[in-house]
Amino acid sequence: MLNVVIMAGGSGERFWPKSREKSPKQLLPIGSKNTMLQETVKRAQALTSSENIFIVTRVGLEKEIYKQIPHIPKENIINEPFARNTAAAIGLANLIIQKRDNVSRDYISKDKNSITVVLPADHIIKNLKQFKKTIAAASKAAEEGRLVTIGIKPSYPETGYGYIHRGDKIFTEYGSDTPCIYKVKEFREKPDLKTAREYFKKSEYYWNSGMFVWTTNYIEEAFKEYMPELYKALKVIGNSISSPLRDEIIKVEYAKLEKISIDYGVMERAENVSVIEGLFDWNDVGSWLALEKVYKKDDDGNIVVGDHIGIDTKDCILIGDESSITTIGISDLIVVNTGDVVLVCKKAEAQKVKELLKQIKKNKKLSKLVK
């Protein structure tokens, strides 16, 4: 059996002012008429059936999520009481899948444990066929006990991603037309530009996409070995999973947890980690600038979403909607108008939106603009 766990609790801060606490990036239509979550669920449905798709999110977003994906069973939407980074979110989802499997009418023995594919809800992936091939190959490796991370071949020296340095190729019997799988030599933090250029030159480095494939039991084993505190908390939660106090107990256990990513908590420590080369088009839409790779530019080099009228306007990213944008004599700017606020940002400084948000949060009158 194959499950998909979709991570949909992010805040998408660098997509402010469109992305807000109550309607973060993954719940917005970016790069498609559908929201990013809807697109991710569609992708998941190409891999498995609706009852095996789980969404981990944070309290407050569930109503909007029910509305966006009514075909996914409500009990599969898992609300974390607080954000505790990806390790906790994945642990909680894994626990719930294991409990579901144990009580399922189609009893699945512990040995024949089920595959879980972890997908962030805010990625754009084109070429579904290649994506499915990658997941299929990764699933076979997962069944052999590997924790598989999906690596993306860098198309330029990005400094905003972590990198995976691949090791030896793993020879498998998956067939010659499947993507290659390698041992992981090392995970690398976000590099400076010089280092990113070196990585880009060599063919041994992948972008760390945050997509994973493993089995429920092997990842549980990894938590037990490398994150014993989280493992303990999950056991306590597991024992109360059918209790009316369940939500209270999750809250209590979560409150004790450190915020640790699955990369740092498990992947960088475990032995049986491998990387599969994802050959599909991938974009994590990390900032407004990423839209240049998602939307087609017009004759003046502008990307326009919504209504725009301009004079002498070149190479801009112009995002309106109900609110229009008009421009005269500008270039290389990002303009996002949401009616209550406009952002005008030099393209080269798109990463500073996070810094701007910090200032806005501190401003008593304007802090409402992040909610």
Next chain:
Amino acid sequence: MLNVVIMAGGSGERFWPKSREKSPKQLLPIGSKNTMLQETVKRAQALTSSENIFIVTRVGLEKEIYKQIPHIPKENIINEPFARNTAAAIGLANLIIQKRDNVSRDYISKDKNSITVVLPADHIIKNLKQFKKTIAAASKAAEEGRLVTIGIKPSYPETGYGYIHRGDKIFTEYGSDTPCIYKVKEFREKPDLKTAREYFKKSEYYWNSGMFVWTTNYIEEAFKEYMPELYKALKVIGNSISSPLRDEIIKVEYAKLEKISIDYGVMERAENVSVIEGLFDWNDVGSWLALEKVYKKDDDGNIVVGDHIGIDTKDCILIGDESSITTIGISDLIVVNTGDVVLVCKKAEAQKVKELLKQIKKNKKLSKLVK
């Protein structure tokens, strides 16, 4: 008796998107907590009493005007059925003042005719004392039969104004501390930059401010001589001024009129035209750029009206209100956010707002943004 005619029918297009057809520049608070019209009326009240202040405007604005200046008699708000430029507007107001004078309990003989000061509703004038001195001196010249225009000493080589080339000084007995009055040698169209620089170097050129002082009878004489069609129309309107058909007749007569400015129709043709040097601070707030002379810049050289949070933002004009503005890494831009639309405009191209408006008006979906 001194009357003030305030010209409040303009569209203020270069102040879009704040200025709209239904709430043009003069009805907005620019440079003050009061609207520009309210400030102009306050200035008029320093010259005469409320019942002698007349507002010429266009149909559709009267309700907002009643609201803004409730202390001015409603019958003094004159609604033109269509815009026919300044000559017609001044002619109609002059006619109504003459009729009022003839039926007034304080009968004023034709010889001792009353002074009229014409003031656009969208000027910012500081130093009221100097302004009053100028009007007082101009009024004396007007009583002698002169059509007086107020010239402003250029403070830089502006290309957006018409200029007045002064002639000989008129020696009067008005006193040594009153502003100088000169014959007008020639009115000059908006110059190119080279010419504007020449005008600026010499002391013989003034900006044509669009403010005038004359008597009701002398300007009537001028219409009779230089604009006989308008004079005839005004006679027809005058004969029906107390009739229930008055508004209909004004409409019929107005429809026949050409759009001619008072400068072109009278001032450039008449013999008895003189210019008085207005020594007060004057700003006609002709475009967004003019705000640089109205508001104080902050430490980064920005002018901010409304809420703004920015990073690396320099020498910008940032006009929000209910809608906030956030900026990263920009300089020398004008940003105006009205919620339904934002304008982002290079400072040096502020004059192109009119061109932009033409495009917006042609756009079926967005044309609502000018109304």
